[in-house]
Amino acid sequence: MASNDGDIITDWLVQNEQVFREPADFLAFNSYLISEFGVAQATEEKALIIRYALLRWLEFHKQGFVCIEMEDILDPGTMMRELYHQIDGPTWDKEALIHVLSDLSFTSGFESFELEDGRLYMKRHLSFENEIVKWLKNVDYSLDSFLPNRGISELIWNEYTEWVAQEFSDLDTPKKRVLAHLFSMQFFIVTGGPGTGKTFTFERILKSYQRWHPELKIQLAAPTGKAAKRMNESIDSSLLDVYGEAKTIHRMLGARHDGRFSKGVKNRLISDVVIIDEASMIDIDLFIQVVRALK
Template identity: 30%
Template sequence: MDTERWRPPASPEFATVALRFAAMLRAQGANDALVAAAWLAADAEQRGDIGIDLSDVIEDDVRIDGLALLVPVAACLDAVPPDHPLLARDLSTRLYLRRQWAQEIRVATALDARLQAPPRFVSGSAAQTVADASTQVQERAAADALRASLFVLGGGPGTGKTRSIALIRDGFLKLAPNRPVLLAAPTGKAAQRLRESLEAHHVAMGSVTEAPRTGTVHRLLKDRDVLTDAAAVIIDEASMLDLGLLDRLLAALTPETALVLVGDPAQLASVEAGRVLGDLFEALSLRDPDSRNHCLLRHNFRADRALFPLAEAARAGDHDAFAAALDEAPDHVAFYPCHNPAELHDHLSRQVDAARADGKTLNAGVAFLCAHRAGSFGVTGVNAFLEAYWPHGAGPNRPVPILLEASVPELDLWNGDLGELIVQDGIRGFRRGTLFVPEALLPRFAPGYALTVHRAQGSEFASIVLVLPDRASAVLSRELLYTAITRARQRVVILGAPASLETALARPLARSSGLGQRLGSSGPSW
């Protein structure tokens, strides 16, 4: 068995969780094979997987140095009884924590029921609402969403997802004028961004009605009466939706409430286990390529498409296309090799100077994103350098960028919000756009000069500076690179070791689950 593949994750706390779980079963009298099975299942969850497929290594052994075990993989599978309270074996060679297995079964069953549901009748007025789409693909997607119990809409930045959401919402309001259409996202910051995008869309379309309100999925789940009465629930940034949260949402919805999931399947998945949106797209493509339950928007409407080739090359992991994109648009994309902190600081200072010369403000105009949290090339080190270098005045009244690390929904403050600590009318507080909240009312916050790519999901900036580590790292992937690039509208600068960039392009982020297999094995949808 490939010991590199099965070695515990580099993060000590992750390794400890799996080892402690396995050690607990050993202390309860489990044999070596069952102990190894427990470690495999727990380790898979810590890696972001929903279970683990052992079919490719069924003839190998698994070695767990922390427990001094060497056990055949086949024995691990055979050791799990059908009624084990903590572990489960399913789909022949998949091994699960029983909690994850139960979630996957429930989600697959609920999604399959929605895919099998007959199409909803769409009135002429509702059909006319979606006829205002910009393209035929967008119009068909909106019309199909109105008919379906479950619809999955994907697309990269600039492909018209926000306009599609507005069309779908308006269509459902025509279908059921006395029932609400609820809009939400997995995080508060993503919900805020959705609200801002819909407000901008309303202004651009000359609408006199108030833009719809948005909230988080967690907040939505707290009001079951509203959920029960809803004609439809539309979830944006669904790539950040984890299996457990989707399980709770599906359980709360009635069959009469339509569910629309919208997002970019090429982006980073949730920080929790699973990659629901990616699994759904893959399953629906296999289940029925012409399905009316999903659509991927491909046409890019942005006037400035200079970043599009770079993003597409990152998504595909195409090294040659990525290099060509760097060469063809030097005013919009650049890569500067940095092998040590001194080189990184030199290039960071150049980027700060260039941003200030262009009149760009920190975060609103240019954002500094990192693959890592810690280290000189991570958020900690870059935050420290930028705090010392960025010219923002002196004294206690100088503005300080901060990142909120918890939410206060009542004050419209969300985990991941970026803003400034400033003094306004003699009161020191947090400013985000027109919002101002006194510092005494703020939740926990951290310096906001730099943030991780994960933290940046759901946000958009004029320019980004992406700091990759000074050496190859386990966190690097195509999805991380693509997600960072697609946060920018105008310019992308990448700093870091060439080996890190090569590693990111070469490594797709593969998360394992059985959700796609369960959905793909069902009959075709309507």
């Protein structure tokens, strides 16, 4: 890729392709930004600041972050530190950076960006994040919320927790705690490092649902076909006969060729429970579709 004469950023990107996992994406995004500013204006100070900030945003975006803090733009890390110094980044301050980035709009169809509380978002991601936060705040975390009209009496609750302790005596305390919360929360996340037994715990979750509320419709899902296959392999076939095999999230939501989904606000999933493995692999663009499709 030929650089523009005197363009510090393009020259640096071309000379340092090896530091990026997907250098073509950074080069293409940089070319797009140059076309937006115009070749002559792209090397002016304000344009250099914006281009650097958005390339830094792209670096974070590729790591799964929804936004980037102003402090992270001003602290270039190891990958872009040399470029940051070449364009006099250390002379910037947070307020000046916010001022420069406060009005980013593009003419050729690329999505606009927006600042919120010192964080730079792609505008649609900020909207999705706010929608998810609102949904989480509306989730009822009271004891009987998960099974409306099927109130869990204290006697039955005690019986259930005793059953968990006896039936799954091989589980450690954190995993038993997960099972204890099955009927007391509408939404929860099971976290843990690789090999700690998150997927293994799913089978125990399904056994608990089958024993105490066999009428529930349960959908198993994962972000990729490989993850769905691994999920199916970790669950007893007799349980899969009852609840069905795990699907990819795209298949669960009815992905269409135009990029849209058949499931959503107007056509929700019929499942009472949705269990998703490897949820950390889900980006916000897909997770918002899951949220909208839930009952």
